[in-house]
Amino acid sequence: MKWFALIFLCAVSWVQCYKILVLFPATSPSHFILGNALGRGLAKAGHEVTVLSPFQDKNPPKNYREAVLTGLLEQNDKVTPVNLFDMENMHPWLSIYVMNFLGNDVVNKTFEHVNFKKLLNEKFDLIIMEQFKFDAMKALSCHFNVPLIMVSTIGANVWVNVDTANPSPPSYIPDVFLSYSSKMNLWQRTFNSLTILVQILNNNLIFYPAQRKFVQKYLPKCADYDFNNVSFYLLNTHESISESVPQVPSAINVGGFHINPPKELPKDLKKYLDNADDGVIYFSMGSNIQLSKVKPEIRDTLTKVLRKLKQRVLWKYDEDTLHRKPDNVKLGKWFPQSDILAHPNVKLFITHGGLLSTLETIYHGVPVLALPVFGDQKLNAAKMETLGYGVKLSFSAITEEDLTEALNKILNDPKYRENAKMRSKLFHDRPIKPMDEILYWVEYIVRHKGAPHLQIAGKNLPWYQYLLLDVVLLVVLFVTIPIILLYIICKKLCCSGNEKKKQKKE
Numbered sequence: 001m002k003w004f005a006l007i008f009l010c011a012v013s014w015v016q017c018y019k020i021l022v023l024f025p026a027t028s029p030s031h032f033i034l035g036n037a038l039g040r041g042l043a044k045a046g047h048e049v050t051v052l053s054p055f056q057d058k059n060p061p062k063n064y065r066e067a068v069l070t071g072l073l074e075q076n077d078k079v080t081p082v083n084l085f086d087m088e089n090m091h092p093w094l095s096i097y098v099m100n101f102l103g104n105d106v107v108n109k110t111f112e113h114v115n116f117k118k119l120l121n122e123k124f125d126l127i128i129m130e131q132f133k134f135d136a137m138k139a140l141s142c143h144f145n146v147p148l149i150m151v152s153t154i155g156a157n158v159w160v161n162v163d164t165a166n167p168s169p170p171s172y173i174p175d176v177f178l179s180y181s182s183k184m185n186l187w188q189r190t191f192n193s194l195t196i197l198v199q200i201l202n203n204n205l206i207f208y209p210a211q212r213k214f215v216q217k218y219l220p221k222c223a224d225y226d227f228n229n230v231s232f233y234l235l236n237t238h239e240s241i242s243e244s245v246p247q248v249p250s251a252i253n254v255g256g257f258h259i260n261p262p263k264e265l266p267k268d269l270k271k272y273l274d275n276a277d278d279g280v281i282y283f284s285m286g287s288n289i290q291l292s293k294v295k296p297e298i299r300d301t302l303t304k305v306l307r308k309l310k311q312r313v314l315w316k317y318d319e320d321t322l323h324r325k326p327d328n329v330k331l332g333k334w335f336p337q338s339d340i341l342a343h344p345n346v347k348l349f350i351t352h353g354g355l356l357s358t359l360e361t362i363y364h365g366v367p368v369l370a371l372p373v374f375g376d377q378k379l380n381a382a383k384m385e386t387l388g389y390g391v392k393l394s395f396s397a398i399t400e401e402d403l404t405e406a407l408n409k410i411l412n413d414p415k416y417r418e419n420a421k422m423r424s425k426l427f428h429d430r431p432i433k434p435m436d437e438i439l440y441w442v443e444y445i446v447r448h449k450g451a452p453h454l455q456i457a458g459k460n461l462p463w464y465q466y467l468l469l470d471v472v473l474l475v476v477l478f479v480t481i482p483i484i485l486l487y488i489i490c491k492k493l494c495c496s497g498n499e500k501k502k503q504k505k506e
């Protein structure tokens, strides 16, 4: 019945229903959480959505069709031999290089995939794609001849900023792979600038040429497609969890759109949380990091310290049993994280600092202890500390003393909870819910055929003009040439004067 109502609504009202292709090919569950939430939101609004990803929605809603990249998850374990825990101490420049490898691998497999190839003969009104080193796939916008909206799962970073010519001075905006805040010392600013330069050079000299080859091979008609020909950016971040930065008109912050209002907890969990007189600590390192694979010493440190607490601990763990599991710890392979954080007895969230966890903890105003491992986690953790609602520790170098001290600090100093609550108020105080804002802009972009008027002209300038290097050169020449000329003339005059004197003497 609902289904008919929707079609009816589309047919008779001014509400337009579009065919939208949503591409989230990353093999990480947290990326799919966003792609899935986006697809569901669009489908609920009446659009006909096709979601391409390696994951499946167990209960897809009406209007929501899936093109599953089967086999990508299974192969992923074999093809990417990078142990996530090794990445904690990896040099950021090396991580930038490793990302090329992951991006090329996913793009290669996607273009070859039968479920992807089937889509190429269909028609769409719009493409929405995740920005995560899959740039070759942007050329689908040329193939279907429709506008392209990108979703940056990690908020604005150098990839987005360069594409949109967004002003992002390295003097106060740290790169996503570094753990700096907006206040950097001279050394940090130098290293930050160089890291951003490495990102740009890596993209232009190594990564884009590799991605271009995929476009030439699989979408030859679009071989010349410009990788920055993007109509709009949806950034998965918000001012409440991050420091404010400039933003071009073709990008908006929609962080938190994946979070649904809290639902009733399963009975056993509800009882466990309700009866926790001293409160509960929720401990989860996200969907990628498997704590059973970490060095036993680190796990022992965690169990030793957690055992001494009077709080109960809900621990998301990837195996059924944990060696020397403390009595106050309850294990689970999966928890309804956002609904748990909504419970008033949850006092603290021990997290890896992923962006989704950060958004969820601020949605509910719960302070955090961050143990970041890779990617943007260190940067997110640094922001938690700067904004005063969390403490960060190095995961691989964790000690009993540091962990105990950090936990006591967050549990006993009300400042952390107050700051988390204050940030939560900022998070919720918006003119419009993030999913509704997405719907508005998605329809706007199709209505206005890509809305090219939103693009800033800086995007089309050559880099030396954008950085005013030609102007600087001109000014330098204007100032120095007269000085040099004056110098030469003076020298000539003086010399000839001297010579005349000399001649007179003779």
Ligand SMILES: *[C@@H]1O[C@H](CO)[C@@H](O)[C@H](O)[C@H]1NC(C)=O
Residues within 6 Å of the ligand: 104, 105, 108, 109
């Ligand atoms: C793409 O994948 C195929 C098959 O797995 C492999 O042989 C080929 O080398 C890959 N190409 C690139 C450019 O990675």
Ligand SMILES: *[C@@H]1O[C@H](CO)[C@@H](O)[C@H](O)[C@H]1NC(C)=O
Residues within 6 Å of the ligand: 141, 145, 146, 147, 148, 225, 226, 229, 231, 449, 450
């Ligand atoms: C950019 O994409 C639009 C479609 O959204 C297309 O009309 C335009 O020709 C493209 N421009 C370039 C330079 O590729």
